[in-house]
Amino acid sequence: MSATIDKIILLVEDNPDDEELTMRALKKNNISNEIVVARDGAEALDYLFARGKYSKRDTSIMPQLILLDLKLPKIDGIEVLKQIRSDDRTKLLPVVILTLSKEQQDLVDGYSSGANSYIRKPVDFKEFVKAVGQLGLYWLVLNESPPAK
Amino acid sequence: MENYHSLLKKQTRRHFNDIETLSEDVKDFIKSVDYSYNEFDSDRTMLERSLDLSSQELLQANADMRAVFNTSPDLFIWIDKEGVIIDSKGGKESDLYLPVDKLIGKKIQNIPIKSLGIKFQKAVKRVFKTKSITSINYSLKKNNNENFYEARLLPLTDNQIITIIRNTTEAKKAEHDLIRKNRFETIISSVTKSVHSSIDLSEVLQSSAKSILKNMDGVDAVGIYMVEEKLAILKAHAGLTENFISRAGEIRYPNGFTWKTLIDNKVLYCADVEKDKYIGPAGIRLGTKSYVSMPINYEGKPVGTINTHSFNKNSFDQEQLNLLKIVTQQIEVAIRNANKADELRQSEERYRTLFDQSPIGICIFDKDMTITQCNNAMVNIYQSSYEKIIGLNMHKLNDKTFLPIVEDALKGKTARHESLYETSTSSAKLHLLTSVVPLKDPNGKVDGVMGVVEDITKRKQDEQEILRLNTDLEKRVAERTIQLRAANNELEAFSYSVSHDLRSPLRAMDGFSQAILEDYQEILDEKGKDYLVRIRTASQRMSELIDDLLNLSRLTRSEMKFIEVNLSKLVKFHAGELLTSDSKRRVSFNIENDVIVKGDPKLLDIVVENLLGNAWKFTSRKSSAIIEFGVKQEFDNLIYFVKDNGAGFNMKYSDKLFGPFQRLHSEPEFRGSGIGLATVQRIITRHGGKIWAKGAAGKGATFFFTL
Numbered sequence: 001m002s003a004t005i006d007k008i009i010l011l012v013e014d015n016p017d018d019e020e021l022t023m024r025a026l027k028k029n030n031i032s033n034e035i036v037v038a039r040d041g042a043e044a045l046d047y048l049f050a051r052g053k054y055s056k057r058d059t060s061i062m063p064q065l066i067l068l069d070l071k072l073p074k075i076d077g078i079e080v081l082k083q084i085r086s087d088d089r090t091k092l093l094p095v096v097i098l099t100l101s102k103e104q105q106d107l108v109d110g111y112s113s114g115a116n117s118y119i120r121k122p123v124d125f126k127e128f129v130k131a132v133g134q135l136g137l138y139w140l141v142l143n144e145s146p147p148a149k
Numbered sequence: 150m151e152n153y154h155s156l157l158k159k160q161t162r163r164h165f166n167d168i169e170t171l172s173e174d175v176k177d178f179i180k181s182v183d184y185s186y187n188e189f190d191s192d193r194t195m196l197e198r199s200l201d202l203s204s205q206e207l208l209q210a211n212a213d214m215r216a217v218f219n220t221s222p223d224l225f226i227w228i229d230k231e232g233v234i235i236d237s238k239g240g241k242e243s244d245l246y247l248p249v250d251k252l253i254g255k256k257i258q259n260i261p262i263k264s265l266g267i268k269f270q271k272a273v274k275r276v277f278k279t280k281s282i283t284s285i286n287y288s289l290k291k292n293n294n295e296n297f298y299e300a301r302l303l304p305l306t307d308n309q310i311i312t313i314i315r316n317t318t319e320a321k322k323a324e325h326d327l328i329r330k331n332r333f334e335t336i337i338s339s340v341t342k343s344v345h346s347s348i349d350l351s352e353v354l355q356s357s358a359k360s361i362l363k364n365m366d367g368v369d370a371v372g373i374y375m376v377e378e379k380l381a382i383l384k385a386h387a388g389l390t391e392n393f394i395s396r397a398g399e400i401r402y403p404n405g406f407t408w409k410t411l412i413d414n415k416v417l418y419c420a421d422v423e424k425d426k427y428i429g430p431a432g433i434r435l436g437t438k439s440y441v442s443m444p445i446n447y448e449g450k451p452v453g454t455i456n457t458h459s460f461n462k463n464s465f466d467q468e469q470l471n472l473l474k475i476v477t478q479q480i481e482v483a484i485r486n487a488n489k490a491d492e493l494r495q496s497e498e499r500y501r502t503l504f505d506q507s508p509i510g511i512c513i514f515d516k517d518m519t520i521t522q523c524n525n526a527m528v529n530i531y532q533s534s535y536e537k538i539i540g541l542n543m544h545k546l547n548d549k550t551f552l553p554i555v556e557d558a559l560k561g562k563t564a565r566h567e568s569l570y571e572t573s574t575s576s577a578k579l580h581l582l583t584s585v586v587p588l589k590d591p592n593g594k595v596d597g598v599m600g601v602v603e604d605i606t607k608r609k610q611d612e613q614e615i616l617r618l619n620t621d622l623e624k625r626v627a628e629r630t631i632q633l634r635a636a637n638n639e640l641e642a643f644s645y646s647v648s649h650d651l652r653s654p655l656r657a658m659d660g661f662s663q664a665i666l667e668d669y670q671e672i673l674d675e676k677g678k679d680y681l682v683r684i685r686t687a688s689q690r691m692s693e694l695i696d697d698l699l700n701l702s703r704l705t706r707s708e709m710k711f712i713e714v715n716l717s718k719l720v721k722f723h724a725g726e727l728l729t730s731d732s733k734r735r736v737s738f739n740i741e742n743d744v745i746v747k748g749d750p751k752l753l754d755i756v757v758e759n760l761l762g763n764a765w766k767f768t769s770r771k772s773s774a775i776i777e778f779g780v781k782q783e784f785d786n787l788i789y790f791v792k793d794n795g796a797g798f799n800m801k802y803s804d805k806l807f808g809p810f811q812r813l814h815s816e817p818e819f820r821g822s823g824i825g826l827a828t829v830q831r832i833i834t835r836h837g838g839k840i841w842a843k844g845a846a847g848k849g850a851t852f853f854f855t856l
Contacts, residue, residue, distance in 0.1 A: 015653055017654075018653065018656065021656065024664060099649070100648065100652040100653055121656060122656075122692075123655045123656050123659050123691075124659060124692075125656070125664075125685075128656075128660070
């Protein structure tokens with residue numbers, strides 16, 4: 001059970017404004033989990049699979065929730081999601097897609113690639129805070145994490 | 150000798166019972182015999198010879214004679230040397246000018262008709278002189294009937310002659326009739342022959358005129374007239390004088406007996422022109438005393454006359470009239486023939502023109518597949534000459550593909566085929582379409598073939614060209630489609646970026662404004678807070694605009710379905726939605742039922758939603774709003790409309806209604822992005838329709854559209 005105590009949230013977000021606003025929304029909802037921020041898709045994958053600058057990371061500790069933006073430099077969100085789902089170590093991790101895009105194609109790609117849910121980031125910050133609140137309640141409190149390896 | 154004499158006497162007595170009762174001449178005869186036997190008894194030889202005649206034979210001869218006299222229709226008269234009539238036998242009293250018994254004892258030259266008496270006297274003299282038979286002919290008139298006689302005078306003894314008079318009237322009439330009949334037949338046969346051997350009407354008329362003149366008794370001139378409008382024109386004549394022709398060659402309506410005949414359409418016979426009122430001066434001058442004018446009919450109408458003139462009165466009898474009628478009928482046949490021939494010639498001419506002028510090659514083969522006729526087009530197609538083609542046998546034709554279908558046609562089949570023909574003069578191949586049709590003789594047997602050859606090279610080339618253009622077009626369409634698809638993909642990528650990248654800064658603006666409002670509210674005055682709220686409102690509004698713009702662009706890219714859509718149902722649905730969205734408003738909807746169109750149901754739903762939403766929005770200030778939906782017909786078009794009694798608009802700006810982000814009302818007045826009508830217009834345009842609006846400020850608006 002030691003692995004789940006930390007309840008890390010991995011936030012994959014390239015836009016510093018959005019990063020700041022997401023952090024603020026989490027904080028507004030009193031979500032005080034450790035938040036690891038990856039600024040592109042490659043970094044996110046490095047973190048998860050302990051590669052590159054995260055090579056020394058203990059891979060037995062996996063984030064309890066991944067908040068994944070779709071439009072990312074280097075490796076985009078959908079590709080990141082596919083790799084998460086194709087690796088035994090990560091395939092059961094809950095992934096919530098956070099995006100500005102309303103394009104239907106994103107929705108389809110997101111779900112078929114194995115996203116657990118999809119949340120559009122509204123322009124209205126108050127709405128966003130509400131959405132993040134509901135999200136945190138479900139994935140961090142109500143949902144049982146899959147057993148760690 | 151004595152015995153012979155007595156025997157003769159005895160026999161005479163037996164035969165002539167009582168010699169005293171016998172007529173004087175027989176008595177004399179017997180007496181003289183008696184005398185001569187007594188006188189010349191010495192001439193025994195002669196006597197014996199006389200006695201050789203058996204009494205039986207003598208009796209028989211006598212009986213024969215009597216029978217002949219009694220049965221013969223002829224009249225026998227015995228005349229002596231002085232011309233005295235001694236005896237007469239037989240004959241009919243009615244035939245003679247005097248009873249027979251009254252003639253006896255009178256001299257033949259003294260008969261009441263002097264000329265005939267002299268004739269007889271001369272004949273009698275001649276007979277006694279020549280001792281040979283003489284005959285004379287004469288006629289006697291009695292009660293308007295003329296009887297003809299032949300008198301034959303035979304020498305009997307030196308001083309006696311017998312005259313046999315025969316009534317030859319019947320024989321003469323029969324002979325006359327025969328001659329007449331022959332001549333009539335000559336006329337009919339010559340006319341008929343010319344009718345059937347010539348289609349030239351004037352030739353027929355001329356030969357008819359000549360034949361009538363030549364072969365009909367008592368006819369002195371013949372003229373045949375044909376009507377041309379108001380003139381009767383002399384077309385054929387015989388026996389007419391130059392003077393007559395110059396005066397009556399054309400007879401103007403209604404002059405002369407010619408026009409009388411034409412007008413009445415009846416045979417006109419005049420036995421005596423002195424009692425006639427129709428004959429003209431030319432006829433009088435000609436010497437006509439009697440005439441027949443016979444109408445010639447064609448299709449039941451008189452078209453001419455045959456005028457037969459005689460220079461004697463009473464020249465025509467019923468038989469001649471009948472004959473003229475027959476001639477007329479033959480001429481009528483000739484006219485029909487001539488007209489038919491004319492029609493035939495015209496038809497032939499038309500056919501010939503068609504044949505010659507046809508742009509399609511036509512030729513005719515006989516049974517042996519030799520070309521007997523061909524037209525110019527045929528010569529041109531085969532780039533040959535008329536002389537070379539006529540007489541050419543199919544087997545020798547360069548176009549070998551022609552042969553089998555001609556063979557088919559000779560078997561009675563109609564056939565056609567296409568072939569490539571290489572001309573001798575040019576290297577280019579001709580594309581020929583050949584058809585053959587069997588030609589049949591009147592009995593239905595195939596006796597030739599009509600070949601029709603059409604040069605379809607140009608048509609084939611055109612077909613090829615069209616095919617090539619089509620292929621080219623398809624290729625270009627495919628290329629264009631690829632380009633369009635690429636452009637579409639690019640646009641999609643662009644839209645994606647727009648939605649993603651434009652929204653992101655807005656979020657930051659909104660989010661951080663909110664953060665300031667929350668974290669620094671103590672150091673902000675009311676104005677500062679208001680500004681931050683404005684920043685947030687503006688950000689959110691822009692976000693909405695971006696969404697609407699994206700929707701609009703998505704509409705024009707989505708694939709369309711064309712199915713039946715019930716617009717009335719859509720209108721009712723959205724009306725219901727609007728009514729539930731704001732229960733405080735009083736709006737009455739008038740919706741026409743079952744307005745069915747063909748189109749994309751999703752897109753049409755957006756149209757209805759927007760138009761109804763607009764009407765709803767702009768009637769919000771009305772205490773009793775009315776929104777109508779319906780359809781009307783204008784010419785061939787069905788026009789759908791949504792009408793309201795709301796705020797309306799100034800027609801001056803009606804062209805701005807459908808532009809994206811165009812608004813005719815200020816934001817606080819009526820909320821909206823200004824994208825709704827632009828969206829509607831796009832959808833209508835995609836359906837191939839049109840949309841327009843009519844309205845006036847404060848007086849409502851009506852949106853019309855077609856699909």
